[in-house]
Amino acid sequence: MTVxxxxxxxxxxxxxxxxxxVAAADVLIVDGVVTEVGPGLDGDEVLDxxxxxxxxGFVDLHTHLREPGREEAETIETGxxxxxxxxxxxxxxxxxxxxxxxxxxxxxxxxxxGRRAGLVDVHPxxxxxxxxxxxxxxxxxxxxxxxxxxxxxxxxxxxxxxxxRRALEYARDLGVTLAQHCEVARLTEGAVMHEGSCCSNMGVxxxxxxxxxxxxxxxxxxxRLTGAPMHFLHLSTAGSVELVRRAKADGLPVTAEVAPHHLxxxxxxxxxxxxxxxxxxxxxxxxxxxxxxxxxxDGTIDAVATDHAPHAAHTKELPLDQAPPGMLGLExxxxxxVTAVNPDPRRLCELMSWNPARIAGISDTHGxxxxxxxPANIAVWNAAEVWTVSRDALASxxxxxxxxxxxxxxxxxxxxxxxxxxxxxxxxxx
Ligand code: DOR
Numbered sequence: 001m002t003v004x005x006x007x008x009x010x011x012x013x014x015x016x017x018x019x020x021x022v023a024a025a026d027v028l029i030v031d032g033v034v035t036e037v038g039p040g041l042d043g044d045e046v047l048d049x050x051x052x053x054x055x056x057g058f059v060d061l062h063t064h065l066r067e068p069g070r071e072e073a074e075t076i077e078t079g080x081x082x083x084x085x086x087x088x089x090x091x092x093x094x095x096x097x098x099x100x101x102x103x104x105x106x107x108x109x110x111x112x113x114g115r116r117a118g119l120v121d122v123h124p125x126x127x128x129x130x131x132x133x134x135x136x137x138x139x140x141x142x143x144x145x146x147x148x149x150x151x152x153x154x155x156x157x158x159x160x161x162x163x164x165r166r167a168l169e170y171a172r173d174l175g176v177t178l179a180q181h182c183e184v185a186r187l188t189e190g191a192v193m194h195e196g197s198c199c200s201n202m203g204v205x206x207x208x209x210x211x212x213x214x215x216x217x218x219x220x221x222x223x224r225l226t227g228a229p230m231h232f233l234h235l236s237t238a239g240s241v242e243l244v245r246r247a248k249a250d251g252l253p254v255t256a257e258v259a260p261h262h263l264x265x266x267x268x269x270x271x272x273x274x275x276x277x278x279x280x281x282x283x284x285x286x287x288x289x290x291x292x293x294x295x296x297x298d299g300t301i302d303a304v305a306t307d308h309a310p311h312a313a314h315t316k317e318l319p320l321d322q323a324p325p326g327m328l329g330l331e332x333x334x335x336x337x338v339t340a341v342n343p344d345p346r347r348l349c350e351l352m353s354w355n356p357a358r359i360a361g362i363s364d365t366h367g368x369x370x371x372x373x374x375p376a377n378i379a380v381w382n383a384a385e386v387w388t389v390s391r392d393a394l395a396s397x398x399x400x401x402x403x404x405x406x407x408x409x410x411x412x413x414x415x416x417x418x419x420x421x422x423x424x425x426x427x428x429x430x
Pocket of ligand 1: 064096154155156181278279280281307309310324325326327
């Protein structure tokens, strides 16, 4: 009796990036698992990685997939495809869906739709409060029992400090992590953009940096009180970087992410009144951008997370004060990070894969070394490739990219999810 031989997938001619080494090697994958890393490997399917880095697939801590509820902007399938093209093998799906991800039924629906799409692992975040309304805690024990590891009301910050304290105590005892959208809502009512020179010139209401920093400061103190770990979403100001830097120096269990657009774009872009540049938190000043980059350089910032926020064209075409905040990010994150910051390959992997996998609680399957015995969730990316973003060529169902027509350096080429090639030469295979 002959046993059918298993397909051998080889990634050939690339530079493998691992925490301990960056070295030229081929990678052999059989049956979803990396089986060999070394020179001269061959297989039945060969992916050309010449000039590319080969690393664990990227993990996005902050993706809005819009399903259920706003499928005209994105579905779990179209968002998964955009993610895979960007080099992601896992995404954390934000809970501001309709209905919100505050019940086992909804998170299981999201996970199942992710499985059906089969392009990346979709890990739904749970809500901190029921309906993200900020009044009553969501049923964490049931949600944690259903595999949820990260909880947030993203889109809203949790305003009530007592509720936040209880949420942290509850999360600590369950071993899950809360992620805060830092925004004191009273200070940002009606805000359209960053409160600064540009918004004054335009005569529109501004979103002051202190609205982010106050909540961040409050929650750092609640972490000190409760000992619960906490992740801070899309930080955007110089003051926030300094607060996190000090909290880490004090040994507090906090982590922080920044979004690519806050590293590359500043508030002066709003001067043309184009809602494609409207985002929450808003684009800030050049000094803020420099501080975020310094936070990346010294390790204060743990992750780059997209805040991929698709919006249907008819909503983004409304006047600036009425258009919803948010911009696409999954397909451009690598290029924006390389173009704006150019981290070395290992730091890039820390920011895009290794740290986010740990923060998301999925480091058993993602952000792993590219080494024998490890699950084959892999990105093959070229940090030198220069390409021009076209909103018409994106896989997302929406087109609200702020980078349309812009030249970026750095592009994902192939993505392997659970041992299967899902993106080849920049194109999704399914
Ligand atoms: O700009 C944003 N858009 N920031 C958020 O926090 C939410 C997001 C969305 O859901 O559109």
